[in-house]
Amino acid sequence: xxxxxxASAFIAATLIMIYGMVATSGHASSAWLILLLISAALVTxxxxxxxxxxxxxxxxxxxxxxxxxxxxxxVLGVQLARIQVVDSAKISDRTAADSGDLVVQDPRHRxxxxxxxxxxxxxxxxxxxxxxxxxxxxxYLRAYPDPATGYLAGYYSPLxxxxxxxxxxxxxxxxxxxxxxxxxxxxxxxxxxxxxxYDLTLSVNQELQDQxxxxxxxxxxxxxxxxxxxxxxxxxxxxxxxDPNKLYVNDxxxxxxxxxxxxxxxxxxxxxxxxxxxxxxxxxxxxxxxIFKTVTASAALQSGVAQPDTVYRDEGALTVGSxxxxxxNRPDNNRVDYTLADAYGWSLNVVFAQIGxxxxxxxxxxxxxxxxxxSEIPFELPVAISELDSDPSFLNTESSLAVTAFGQGQIQATxxxxxxxxxxxxxxxxxxxxxLVQKISDEKGTTLSTKSPTSWQQAIxxxxxxxxxxxxxxxxxxxxxxxAQIPGYVVGGKTGTAEVGGDKxxxxxxxxxxxxxxxxxxxxxxxxxxxxxxxxxxxxxxxxLETAVQLNDSK
Amino acid sequence: xxxxxxxFRFTEFQLLVAPSLMTVVGLLTIxxxxxxxxxxxxxxxxxxxxxxALIFLMTLWFSATGxxxxxxxxxxxxxxxxxxxxxxxxxxxxxxxQNEGLGNVAQxxxxxxxxxxxxxxxxxxxxxxLDWLRRYKYSWGFFGxxxxxxxxxxxxxxxxxxxxxxxKVATVQPSELVKVLLVVFLAAxxxxxxxxxxxxxxxxxxxxxxxxxxxxxxxxWLAALAIVVLQNDLGTALLFFGIFLVMIxxxxxxxxxxxxxxxxxxxxxxxxxxxxxxxxxxxxxxxNPWADPLNKGFQxxxxxxxxxxxxxFGTGLGYGHPQYIPAVETDYIFxxxxxxxxxLGTIAILALYVLLVAxxxxxxxxxxxxxxxxxxxxxxxxxxxxxxxxxxxxLRLIPLTGITLPFISAGGSSLLTNFIxxxxxxxxxxxxxxx
Numbered sequence: 001x002x003x004x005x006x007a008s009a010f011i012a013a014t015l016i017m018i019y020g021m022v023a024t025s026g027h028a029s030s031a032w033l034i035l036l037l038i039s040a041a042l043v044t045x046x047x048x049x050x051x052x053x054x055x056x057x058x059x060x061x062x063x064x065x066x067x068x069x070x071x072x073x074x075v076l077g078v079q080l081a082r083i084q085v086v087d088s089a090k091i092s093d094r095t096a097a098d099s100g101d102l103v104v105q106d107p108r109h110r111x112x113x114x115x116x117x118x119x120x121x122x123x124x125x126x127x128x129x130x131x132x133x134x135x136x137x138x139x140y141l142r143a144y145p146d147p148a149t150g151y152l153a154g155y156y157s158p159l160x161x162x163x164x165x166x167x168x169x170x171x172x173x174x175x176x177x178x179x180x181x182x183x184x185x186x187x188x189x190x191x192x193x194x195x196x197x198y199d200l201t202l203s204v205n206q207e208l209q210d211q212x213x214x215x216x217x218x219x220x221x222x223x224x225x226x227x228x229x230x231x232x233x234x235x236x237x238x239x240x241x242x243d244p245n246k247l248y249v250n251d252x253x254x255x256x257x258x259x260x261x262x263x264x265x266x267x268x269x270x271x272x273x274x275x276x277x278x279x280x281x282x283x284x285x286x287x288x289x290x291i292f293k294t295v296t297a298s299a300a301l302q303s304g305v306a307q308p309d310t311v312y313r314d315e316g317a318l319t320v321g322s323x324x325x326x327x328x329n330r331p332d333n334n335r336v337d338y339t340l341a342d343a344y345g346w347s348l349n350v351v352f353a354q355i356g357x358x359x360x361x362x363x364x365x366x367x368x369x370x371x372x373x374x375s376e377i378p379f380e381l382p383v384a385i386s387e388l389d390s391d392p393s394f395l396n397t398e399s400s401l402a403v404t405a406f407g408q409g410q411i412q413a414t415x416x417x418x419x420x421x422x423x424x425x426x427x428x429x430x431x432x433x434x435x436l437v438q439k440i441s442d443e444k445g446t447t448l449s450t451k452s453p454t455s456w457q458q459a460i461x462x463x464x465x466x467x468x469x470x471x472x473x474x475x476x477x478x479x480x481x482x483x484a485q486i487p488g489y490v491v492g493g494k495t496g497t498a499e500v501g502g503d504k505x506x507x508x509x510x511x512x513x514x515x516x517x518x519x520x521x522x523x524x525x526x527x528x529x530x531x532x533x534x535x536x537x538x539x540x541x542x543x544x545l546e547t548a549v550q551l552n553d554s555k
Numbered sequence: 556x557x558x559x560x561x562x563f564r565f566t567e568f569q570l571l572v573a574p575s576l577m578t579v580v581g582l583l584t585i586x587x588x589x590x591x592x593x594x595x596x597x598x599x600x601x602x603x604x605x606x607x608a609l610i611f612l613m614t615l616w617f618s619a620t621g622x623x624x625x626x627x628x629x630x631x632x633x634x635x636x637x638x639x640x641x642x643x644x645x646x647x648x649x650x651x652x653q654n655e656g657l658g659n660v661a662q663x664x665x666x667x668x669x670x671x672x673x674x675x676x677x678x679x680x681x682x683x684x685l686d687w688l689r690r691y692k693y694s695w696g697f698f699g700x701x702x703x704x705x706x707x708x709x710x711x712x713x714x715x716x717x718x719x720x721x722x723k724v725a726t727v728q729p730s731e732l733v734k735v736l737l738v739v740f741l742a743a744x745x746x747x748x749x750x751x752x753x754x755x756x757x758x759x760x761x762x763x764x765x766x767x768x769x770x771x772x773x774x775x776w777l778a779a780l781a782i783v784v785l786q787n788d789l790g791t792a793l794l795f796f797g798i799f800l801v802m803i804x805x806x807x808x809x810x811x812x813x814x815x816x817x818x819x820x821x822x823x824x825x826x827x828x829x830x831x832x833x834x835x836x837x838x839x840x841x842x843n844p845w846a847d848p849l850n851k852g853f854q855x856x857x858x859x860x861x862x863x864x865x866x867x868f869g870t871g872l873g874y875g876h877p878q879y880i881p882a883v884e885t886d887y888i889f890x891x892x893x894x895x896x897x898x899l900g901t902i903a904i905l906a907l908y909v910l911l912v913a914x915x916x917x918x919x920x921x922x923x924x925x926x927x928x929x930x931x932x933x934x935x936x937x938x939x940x941x942x943x944x945x946x947x948x949x950l951r952l953i954p955l956t957g958i959t960l961p962f963i964s965a966g967g968s969s970l971l972t973n974f975i976x977x978x979x980x981x982x983x984x985x986x987x988x989x990x
């Protein structure tokens with residue numbers, strides 16, 4: 001019985017320690033210290049020596065005292081295991097920053113940064129995005145030769161600002177500490193062999209990326225071109241952006257000069273009102289305007305509320321509750337009957353207000369969620385979460401529901417989110433997981449891992465997707481998106497002119513797809529306060545799609 | 556011839572082979588890691604060779620004189636001290652600031668080790684009769700008190716704690732020797748009055764000692780608190796009070812004395828914490844060093860980075876970066892070891908201390924009843940508690956304290972005292988010496 005009691009005390013102590021290691025916040029949190037104390041007490045109970053009465057008192061007390069010391073050593077051992085192994089990464093990653101500057105960080109990170117030659121980042125066509133070159137004095141310099149791709153790689157400033165974008169997301173691969181063969185890495189570590197980080201090959205095409213940056217020019221905006229079937233990002237542009245060369249600060253003889261340049265440049269970047277450090281395609285949140293009609297139309301079609309040829313009336317204005325929705329988009333002011341497909345092509349707000357009211361708030365919510373609103377898009381870089389409404393009761397009034405249905409109201413979406421909506425239509429209803437890094441390879445060129453396309457979410461069924469595809473193609477053939485036509489190719493799309501309030505110019509949007517016989521690439525373009533979608537975003541998207549399909553054909 | 560063979564301490568001799576190889580190979584590793592080449596000469600590792608020669612001379616001398624005491628204790632101590640020697644050698648290049656005075660830190664450590672071994676030898680030679688220690692118990696006690704008082708009055712503050720007296724030639728830490736004097740005094744006192752202290756009258760369910768014998772306990776409690784307040788060192792106070800409680804418990808078998816003593820001490824420390832800022836800083840650092848990561852919390856944070864960097868296998872001797880921890884060679888030498896030897900190494904070092912304490916306890920169990928037994932208990936307790944308190948501080952189980960890690964931390968006073976303790980333990984383990 002006593003044996004059973006001791007064994008259970010010991011097992012309980014072990015379980016409490018394991019639970020504590022997993023569940024408590026840190027190795028010195030009071031919860032952990034208390035659990036440790038409890039398990040120490042239990043262990044003491046389990047191993048408490050029982051000595052016969054014949055043993056002299058002093059012998060007994062010495063034995064007991066020694067047992068207590070041993071329990072103390074056991075507790076030290078457990079704590080060591082927690083600090084050195086279980087919490088090791090957590091402890092070494094903890095930093096303190098003061099107005100953006102890292103003031104306390106594990107100095108081993110910066111030593112590693114100056115000792116290991118960081119891997120390169122290349123585009124799929126072999127152009128250098130980021131590379132580390134060795135200075136004659138043995139220190140390293142991280143260089144980003146192309147301003148059109150450098151900011152996408154992100155900055156790398158181990159001594160001052162940490163890192164961002166791909167430099168941050170793939171830090172351990174670029175340093176060669178993970179992503180390869182763990183046994184080789186371990187051997188390299190304990191044998192202190194010279195290590196070189198691994199190289200990343202992006203799915204980005206240099207030519208297309210350059211073009212996207214040029215087309216956006218000095219406007220504030222974002223452009224994404226993505227392979228419709230795989231989710232591979234072929235171009236991802238954000239303007240204005242920054243020069244990561246100027247933020248590089250690493251140990252070496254140039255450290256002081258680098259620090260001065262970086263601080264000055266950082267100051268300039270963070271004081272600029274147009275946020276050059278923000279990667280707009282994934283982190284910018286914008287009201288989508290008419291391109292959101294894609295979601296509303298899909299919801300109507302799949303839920304059986306309407307067919308592509310269902311006819312709606314548009315008499316130039318619609319009163320919903322106390323609100324009058326004016327119509328400025330009719331191609332012919334004398335025509336009042338439009339099918340759903342025509343209304344999409346001519347972007348008729350009055351028709352979509354009616355469709356929205358037919359669908360109702362629940363179904364609109366439901367389809368927005370299916371398209372990814374409210375969830376974090378799985379991506380290598382940090383993404384902002386798109387929202388249908390910021391105030392949960394907003395859609396309950398009819399006028400709000402009506403304006404949301406044509407893309408105004410409280411909707412906030414990232415360009416990446418809108419690109420994925422186009423992808424759902426182009427790819428049989430399924431949105432692919434977008435990705436930038438195609439493969440990771442070592443210095444000898446041996447491929448360590450390749451990205452295999454993964455689908456993310458089924459937004460709509462295949463039938464709805466093919467109906468929507470036809471509607472979007474129709475919109476390019478005889479609608480406001482007709483400027484997007486590419487002779488000899490299938491092109492679908494939707495323009496958006498999103499009112500932003502006040503007397504500011506509207507945000508200019510375009511989403512669409514193109515391919516030889518079926519959609520191969522999807523595109524999303526946004527220009528902040530750019531004006532009409534047809535005039536600003538569409539031409540950019542058109543050229544990007546044209547380059548993309550032609551590049552694909554020439555392969 | 557056969558008598559020599561019979562006296563030869565084979566066990567001890569064999570057990571010294573492993574630590575000898577460790578110190579020689581370890582120092583070679585450190586040297587090669589530092590130079591980055593594969594060339595070396597014997598003179599590069601003279602320190603370890605000298606150390607090996609010293610420990611073998613010691614065991615041969617034990618054999619030659621026919622010493623019959625414990626054969627395991629000395630090899631354990633030699634191993635731990637060997638680890639300490641290696642780590643000080645390893646840290647030597649990063650401790651440029653401390654490399655003033657007599658030689659550098661590493662050279663001084665070798666000298667201290669040699670003097671320590673000499674003291675161990677001296678204990679064996681001169682303390683032939685333990686009775687001599689016992690007879691002058693009040694003198695020892697008074698001498699200890701005087702030394703503590705001198706530290707408070709003439710002492711210099713290092714890292715906020717007042718534990719050192721600067722003698723210009725060297726800085727000595729009287730509390731190190733005082734803890735041995737405390738053990739000698741307590742062993743003698745408890746041997747004489749232990750039965751009385753165990754309780755002669757009962758109040759409800761508790762046996763209480765007569766009032767005159769209660770006074771020493773109260774005095775000891777006050778003295779420990781005084782160390783906390785006047786010297787600002789919780790570790791030393793905890794150590795002294797802990798030694799006292801363990802010895803009381805062993806002598807009287809009254810567990811509730813320990814419980815009462817510890818809880819009243821905790822209350823006292825809590826009140827002191829409320830009253831004195833200096834103590835509050837250490838406690839604050841224990842709770843959350845990130846509250847002031849650039850100043851007060853800096854040392855603790857760097858130590859944690861260092862320990863976490865070790866992982867399971869460690870970076871390898873000579874390949875870590877212990878230089879970021881201020882005062883690494885004393886307070887946080889264990890963190891430096893943790894980085895370079897990994898969890899496997901730190902557990903091995905803990906195991907060595909476990910063996911040391913277990914062996915000390917075994918010597919105590921086998922010792923003659925009375926004064927020698929109580930002294931063995933006290934001396935073992937010093938080593939055990941000191942290791943537990945400093946390591947618990949390093950690992951943030953309790954606030955960090957300024958006491959040293961036995962045989963490993965740099966610091967002459969501590970190393971010399973530890974060898975005195977081992978010398979006395981070995982003396983006691985030799986059952987042929989009667990009091």
